[in-house]
Amino acid sequence: MSWIPIVGGIFSVTVGGLLSDVIVKRLGLYSRVIVIIISLTLAAPFAAGTLFFLPPYAYLCQIPTYLFGEMWIGITIAVLVELVPSDIRTTGIAVYLFIITNIGGNIQLLVPVIKNHIKEMHKHDIPKYPDVNALRTALYILYPGPYLYAAFIFVFVMFLMRRDQRKAEQSAYTILPDTTA
Numbered sequence: 001m002s003w004i005p006i007v008g009g010i011f012s013v014t015v016g017g018l019l020s021d022v023i024v025k026r027l028g029l030y031s032r033v034i035v036i037i038i039s040l041t042l043a044a045p046f047a048a049g050t051l052f053f054l055p056p057y058a059y060l061c062q063i064p065t066y067l068f069g070e071m072w073i074g075i076t077i078a079v080l081v082e083l084v085p086s087d088i089r090t091t092g093i094a095v096y097l098f099i100i101t102n103i104g105g106n107i108q109l110l111v112p113v114i115k116n117h118i119k120e121m122h123k124h125d126i127p128k129y130p131d132v133n134a135l136r137t138a139l140y141i142l143y144p145g146p147y148l149y150a151a152f153i154f155v156f157v158m159f160l161m162r163r164d165q166r167k168a169e170q171s172a173y174t175i176l177p178d179t180t181a
Contacts, residue, residue, distance in 0.1 A: 001062075004063055005062075008063060008066025008070065009070045011067060012066060012067050012069065012071050013070055013071065013073055013074040014074075015071065016035060016039060016070075016072070016073075016075050017074040017075060019071075020032040020035045021078075023035060028165045029079070029082055029083075029165060030161035030162040032075050032078060033075075033079065033154050033161060034158060035071065035075055036072045036075050036150075036151075037151050037154045037155055039069065039071035039072060040069065040071075040072060040147045040148070040150050040151040041151045042068040043064070043065050043068035043069030043144075043147050044144045044151070045144070046061045046063075046069075047061070047065045047069065047143050047144035047147055048140065048143075049061035050062055050065060051136060051139050051143060051144070072150070073100075076096070077093065077096070080093055107142060107146075108142065111138050111139065112138075114137075114138035114141055114142065115131075115138040118134040118137050118138060119131070
């Protein structure tokens with residue numbers, strides 16, 4: 001099981017970076033976000049399959065989940081490096097890494113809260129609503145769900161970046177080198 005995230009994650013980050021580098025030359029910076037949207041959308045059904053199927057098929061669903069689902073990490077750093085001004089770039093990447101590791105890494109703490117809320121919602125409808133169904137629903141919300149939530153948010157980001165790219169092209173805006181030093 002440990003080989004799936006190691007090999008799949010390394011392969012995914014590498015292919016995602018290479019793919020976005022090729023596409024960005026044709027379409028511009030916003031195309032990196034297109035790769036993220038597609039990869040997250042492709043990963044979500046396989047993440048749901050991990051919860052839906054019994055072993056060994058649940059484990060097999062993890063392979064494409066990691067192959068598609070981890071592409072966003074490197075691409076997002078590339079977008080940050082290209083968008084954030086150089087004088088605060090290190091801080092921007094540090095904040096990004098803080099958010100994905102500390103906030104995203106602790107999101108599993110919400111599983112019991114959501115599970116209890118789901119059980120509470122169904123206590124009158126289905127008196128003996130099994131714990132396992134409430135747990136599975138909470139896991140669906142917090143495992144494949146964020147892939148889709150993120151893809152949805154990245155769609156808005158893509159349109160904003162595309163708009164800004166067009167504005168920059170129309171205004172012929174260029175960054176001049178700093179000659180004060």
